Amino acid sequence: MRTIKGPGLFLAQFAGDAAPFNSFAEITRWAADCGYRGVQIPTWDARLFDLDRAAASQDYCDEVKGIAAEAGLSITELSTHLQGQLVAVHPAYDVAFDGFAVPAVRGNPAARAEWAQDQVKKALTASRRLGLGAMATFSGALAWPYIYPWPQRPAGLIEEAFDELARRWRPLLDHAEDCGVDLCYEIHPGEDLHDGISYEMFLERTGNHARACMLYDPSHYVLQHLDYLEHIDIYHERIRMFHVKDAELNPTGRQGVYGGYQSWVNRAGRFRSPGDGQVDFGGIFSKLTQYGFDGWAVVEWECCLKHPEDGAREGAEFVQAHIIRVTEKAFDDFADAGTDRAANRRMLGLEG
Numbered sequence: 001m002r003t004i005k006g007p008g009l010f011l012a013q014f015a016g017d018a019a020p021f022n023s024f025a026e027i028t029r030w031a032a033d034c035g036y037r038g039v040q041i042p043t044w045d046a047r048l049f050d051l052d053r054a055a056a057s058q059d060y061c062d063e064v065k066g067i068a069a070e071a072g073l074s075i076t077e078l079s080t081h082l083q084g085q086l087v088a089v090h091p092a093y094d095v096a097f098d099g100f101a102v103p104a105v106r107g108n109p110a111a112r113a114e115w116a117q118d119q120v121k122k123a124l125t126a127s128r129r130l131g132l133g134a135m136a137t138f139s140g141a142l143a144w145p146y147i148y149p150w151p152q153r154p155a156g157l158i159e160e161a162f163d164e165l166a167r168r169w170r171p172l173l174d175h176a177e178d179c180g181v182d183l184c185y186e187i188h189p190g191e192d193l194h195d196g197i198s199y200e201m202f203l204e205r206t207g208n209h210a211r212a213c214m215l216y217d218p219s220h221y222v223l224q225h226l227d228y229l230e231h232i233d234i235y236h237e238r239i240r241m242f243h244v245k246d247a248e249l250n251p252t253g254r255q256g257v258y259g260g261y262q263s264w265v266n267r268a269g270r271f272r273s274p275g276d277g278q279v280d281f282g283g284i285f286s287k288l289t290q291y292g293f294d295g296w297a298v299v300e301w302e303c304c305l306k307h308p309e310d311g312a313r314e315g316a317e318f319v320q321a322h323i324i325r326v327t328e329k330a331f332d333d334f335a336d337a338g339t340d341r342a343a344n345r346r347m348l349g350l351e352g
Contacts, residue, residue, distance in 0.1 A: 001289055001326040006297035007319035008038035008076040010243065013301050013308060015045045024048045024064065028071040035316030038076040039068065040136065040298050043123045044083060044100070051119065054126035061129040076296040077241060079136040080123045081186065086116035087172075088140030088165050088192070113168070116140075120172050120183075128179040134240045134295065135176070136215050139165065139185050139193040139202065147194075158201075165192055166205035169212075176211040184241040186215040195226060196234060203238075213240040216288075217300065218279045219247035223257060223269035229283050236291035243300040244319055246277030264304040271302040273311035274318040285322045297323065 009031050020026035024041075027048065031039050043051045053060040068075050082100040089097050089109060098106040105111040120137060127135045143161035146153055169183075176183045185193050185202075193199045199214065206212050216239045221228035232239065249269040254260065259267035274281070285297070299315035301308050345351070 002292050002294035003326050004242075004285065004288060004293060004297050004323050005038065005074075005076075005295065006323055007036050007244075007316045008040055008074075008296040008298035009034070009036045009312060009315070010040040010042075010079065010298050010300040011048060012040075012042040012045070012079065012081070014312065015042065015048055017047075022047050025067050025070075028068050028073050031312075032071040032073055034313045035320065036073065036299075038074040038296055038298070040076045040079055040296075042079045042081070043119070043126070044080075049078075051122050051126060054129065055122035058129050061126060065130060075130055075132065076298055077132055077134050077136055077184075078123050078127050078130070080120050081136060081138045083116045083119035083123070084137030084185075085140050085191075086112055087120065087168050088113070088142050090142050090145050092145050093141075117168065117172060121175050124172070124176050124179045124181050124183070127181045132181065134182040134184050134213070136184050136186060136241055138188060139169070139191045141190060141192040143192050144190060144194075161192065162198075162201050162205055166202060169202075170206055170209070173206055173209045173211045177209075181211070182213040182240045183211050184213045184215040186217055186220075186243070188217070188220050189224065194220075195224060196231060199235075199238075212238075214238045215241040215243060217243035217245055218281075218284060219243075219245040219271055219277070219302075222247040222249050222278060225249060225257060229280065229287060232284065232287040232291065236287070236293070239288070239293060241295055242288065242293065242297050244274050244281070244297050244315065245300045245302055246272040246274045246279045246281075248272055248277040270304045273301065273303040273306045274299060274315045276303065276306065281318075281322050285324055289324045289326060 011027060014021050016022060020030040028039060041049050043049055065075060086097060086100055094109060101112045101115060105115045123135060142165060143158050173183055187193055187199060193202055203212055214235055218228040251268045255268045257269055264270050297319045299319060301311040303311050
């Protein structure tokens with residue numbers, strides 16, 4: 001067993017144009033003041049991180065690590081959620097997702113996907129330069145509009161979508177192998193990899209690629225009414241990253257998991273700050289510790305009610321309270337009688 005590292009904080013939801021959230025130096029000092037020991041960096045936010053420089057320059061990566069270290073922090077991982085989303089986009093979402101890309105490729109799905117793949121490759125290279133072993137991403141989605149089978153899905157539609165998804169990701173997974181970095185897909189509604197079965201469909205098509213791993217975020221499982229504790233039992237060998245995010249699902253006679261097109265605060269399922277929802281984090285930290293997860297517990301603040309700065313400060317305390325320092329001895333060692341093989345045989349009635 002190993003002790004989980006933390007607490008860490010995903011900076012994406014906090015970056016902004018006003019201090020202390022508009023530069024890496026200031027936001028890391030703020031995060032450290034909140035009680036964090038690590039930060040996860042969104043690679044698309046130029047206010048905090050220059051991805052092109054990081055992919056090309058070891059000196060720049062050393063500078064970024066040095067800034068974090070000055071605040072008493074480690075870099076936990078890099079994130080390419082937005083770029084990964086653009087690796088595969090169904091035409092129904094072209095307009096909605098175009099804003100994630102640079103202006104030069106907007107309105108051109110093929111160019112946008114090529115740009116996104118290059119971004120993921122650069123982030124993997126930067127992760128290697130930073131000495132990181134895992135990177136967060138989304139899978140993107142070609143089949144998501146067909147999640148509910150009405151009208152009946154034509155034969156082969158989903159298979160074709162997953163074949164193409166794996167084709168696009170396979171070169172990136174191979175680059176991840178070259179970099180020694182696990183690509184951790186956040187299993188998330190809206191992505192084709194949204195639960196265990198869909199992850200398995202993708203994994204099979206990549207030849208069970210060793211770098212096709214998981215980012216475990218239980219909030220997305222609560223909203224699907226999926227058993228998030230058994231999920232760890234099944235996939236613990238592939239879980240290489242962990243987001244600490246809470247959620248609640250309170251279905252009524254009027255709405256359930258689909259939410260009736262309501263705003264987040266009015267949905268039956270909604271995200272909450274750690275400790276304010278229904279997630280059994282005691283069970284999660286116990287299972288991850290039992291299976292030897294030694295990555296970071298990273299708070300991802302998303303709450304429809306609480307102020308983000310309050311959620312951040314409370315989240316650091318929440319994670320720290322849940323990290324289990326693993327034992328180096330058995331609780332019943334005091335009763336060890338110090339027997340040997342001969343004594344064991346006598347206890348079993350196997351004299352001679």
